[in-house]
Amino acid sequence: MTETFLPHPDVAAALKALDGRKTDHVFFVACGGSLSIMYPAKFMLDQLSNSLPSDVYNAAEFTHRAPKRLTSNSVVILCSMTGTTAETVAAAAFARKAGALTISLSVEPQSPLGQGSDHLVSFEAPYTTGVPIDAKNSNYARIYQIVLGLVQRYDGVERMGALMRSLDALQSVIDKAQEVLAPRFDQYAPHFAKQDVIYTMASGASYGAAYSYANCVLMEMQWINSYPIHANEFFHGAFEVLDKKRCYILMKGLDDTRPLEDRAEAFLLRFGSPENILVVDATKFDFAGVDEMFRGALAPLVFFDTLWRFAYRLADLRKHEMMEARRYMKKLNDY
Amino acid sequence: MTETFLPHPDVAAALKALDGRKTDHVFFVACGGSLSIMYPAKFMLDQLSNSLPSDVYNAAEFTHRAPKRLTSNSVVILCSMTGTTAETVAAAAFARKAGALTISLSVEPQSPLGQGSDHLVSFEAPYTTGVPIDAKNSNYARIYQIVLGLVQRYDGVERMGALMRSLDALQSVIDKAQEVLAPRFDQYAPHFAKQDVIYTMASGASYGAAYSYANCVLMEMQWINSYPIHANEFFHGAFEVLDKKRCYILMKGLDDTRPLEDRAEAFLLRFGSPENILVVDATKFDFAGVDEMFRGALAPLVFFDTLWRFAYRLADLRKHEMMEARRYMKKLNDY
Structure with a gap:
């Protein structure tokens, strides 16, 4: 039973890296379709966290804007399906140089983004391969686990188990909605x-x-x-x-x-x-x-x-x- | 000489109200054209402040999202030209109920927004009256003064004088650009x-x-x-x-x-x-x-x-x- 309460191992490993770190800001950084999942991730964080302010930025905007809040106390969450989006790879390097902890989502752990980030959280995407996936393995599913891991740690909000159970049921919701x-x-x-x-x-x-x-x-x-x-x-x-x-x-x-x-x-x-x-x-x-x-x-x-x-x-x-x-x-x- | 270094009296009064308050978040809240000035205001704050995280929200999104970061340690900056935009007036009430300090920009101090906020910062707008204004009295000019007042207070960044002198020259820049x-x-x-x-x-x-x-x-x-x-x-x-x-x-x-x-x-x-x-x-x-x-x-x-x-x-x-x-x-x- 307990197993289903735990987030994906990649997420768990990334969250573990927060041990001993102070975190006072979360940046959600990506481009295009990958940027689009950052909006609901911030929505969830806004509604659950009193301790973590956050920003959503296009990757090139982030790098050039260079917000002063980006420090070694920041967590920067990035996403690129292929892991090759140049602006996002550059943003990860920029964030690491500032001492931030970088957690990147990609379907390709060996990609430049995967290799250029502190932690890689893998996901599955149907749109490149044409092979159907289970929605519980999507980028949305994984980023929500990251957000809940953050609020669990910094705000004492315990919702991971409920999320994991809900994700198990999600693909069936989608299939029925299609009909x-x-x-x-x-x-x-x-x-x-x-x-x-x-x-x-x-x-x-x-x-x-x-x-x-x-x-x-x-x-x-x-x-x-x-x-x-x-x-x-x-x-x-x-x-x-x-x-x-x-x-x-x-x-x-x-x-x-x-x-x-x-x-x-x-x-x-x-x-x-x-x-x-x-x-x-x-x-x-x-x-x-x-x-x-x-x-x-x-x-x-x-x-x-x-x-x-x-x-x-x-x-x-x-x-x-x-x-x-x-x-x-x-x-x-x-x- | 010193006079020109001071922000507009309305801005100065609003900033004075921060005495003795702790501030840990700034919300920029408005709708439509008034929302559009919040983006550059946040850009300025992002580039100058390490201590103040901020968010830009459409007023109805803000009220319904109800971010957990909104507390009595928040400053909420709102804008509505006429001061009658219902969603913005409601957002000011929502923010005050949370104990936040509300600073609103409007051309009409007697408007519902002006009356429903802790502080009203007036500005001039040419588009309703057709009467030309000096750009140094625009909403942009006033919100930048508020932002610089915040970073002066919380980050020790002193740029108010340079802004006020720059604003004095702005209308002439615009006039020449028209030509x-x-x-x-x-x-x-x-x-x-x-x-x-x-x-x-x-x-x-x-x-x-x-x-x-x-x-x-x-x-x-x-x-x-x-x-x-x-x-x-x-x-x-x-x-x-x-x-x-x-x-x-x-x-x-x-x-x-x-x-x-x-x-x-x-x-x-x-x-x-x-x-x-x-x-x-x-x-x-x-x-x-x-x-x-x-x-x-x-x-x-x-x-x-x-x-x-x-x-x-x-x-x-x-x-x-x-x-x-x-x-x-x-x-x-x-x-």
Whole structure:
């Protein structure tokens, strides 16, 4: 029984390195899709820790900004799927030079990031290999374990066991959500496939999923114009482009900011056309086995995984390959 | 002589209230255009303070997220031009309930925000009244004074005098920049006025200007689709939509993240068309009278003020009123 309460061995080893260290700041540092998981990680830390302030930075921004808070009392958590993202590798070196403890997430322990960090936490990703993974081995799952290890150590908050049990149940939640959403995606895909602009929207723990879906799926993979709009910032400018023709994907999560997403939904449905407003609502998912306290944190994994399948539907209809159609990324090596 | 070294009396009064208080966190909280000034304020604090961690939050996100770091040791800095933004007023009340010291910026001291905060710092804004102001009385100018007051007190960093002298010279920098940029705006406006999508881009101290220009000018005032893209995040997804037809406004500032903007410029000019890439470069401005150490912080004011005039050019060409054309904002009162 006790086994299931323990975090992944890589996480445990990284946390062990905190013995005897003072920690007064956490930096979450990455680029693009890997940056997107840092938003919910900080959300969790913000809600659980009184002792650890934190920042989320794009890796190049972090290195050039050079925040004064970065010292030997900092923990810097980095992520790059391949472990080769140049800016993130440079950020790890920069952080180590400042004496910070670096913990990096990558699928490749032998990568430059893995080799250039104090601790490597491995994870699995389906998107490069095409081989399905269990979501409990994803980057989200591992970074949440790191965050809970920090709050366990510095704030006395004990939630690791509940997280580990919840992660065991997660893949089944995602699989069931795929079935629930399939008819809805069938309905929306033909219309969305014709769009030149599709906005994404969310808040709180789900904002990262909206961020990666806009940047790394719609813009990068489908060359569709987008913008991940924060669900409340929407009302302070961006909402003026809403009309009967404008398309939005709104993620409604289960964290404490859900009222912001509810308000955005009401407005979108009032002034937009129903066929243009794709709402993915986590209350429609069956979270059996997932502790109430983690449903908000795990909803974005369900959003991203299910909407990933929606993106493949768009790609088929647009005849625009998901993984191969790139103008620049991995096609050029001199920028 | 000594007079010019002192911050605005409202700022001085707010800072005085820190006497005898312990401060271990700063929250910058607002919505929309007022949120945009919080990014460079945090940039300045990050680069100057080892003792004060900080966060920037949309006001509704802040209230619902309810970060555990918010305590009676927090300083919460809020801004709303009119002082009536409901989410910001609620955030001030939420922060005061937690025992935090609240300092709010508004043009209206008698507003709900002014009345609902511990300290009100007034500023001037030209955009509601149409009456030109001196930039030294803007929201940016006042929030920088607050930040420098904090680092003076908690980090022993003395820069207030240099800031106040630099602010005295700022309006003249802006006026001269308008002249320099006028022919460039003449050249780009007819083409940009026809666009359905215009992206903005910047990093570091200038990111807030890109944020407000995308959200509050292009989207809100001109109903043009946009997205304020971070200059390095661009390379991790968003850049794939770049082609010979896509339009961008890139701000190149003078802070330490300028290399990120340089790299974005080179890429934009390599794969985009020159007539679609409007680069506003702060090295072209005459910063006489502004201390070197503040040119990075003050460049975004010059960007925003000059590009504001560019927006009016677009509005004329599009026959789309800048201040009056709204579907929802100030037209509805039930959302």
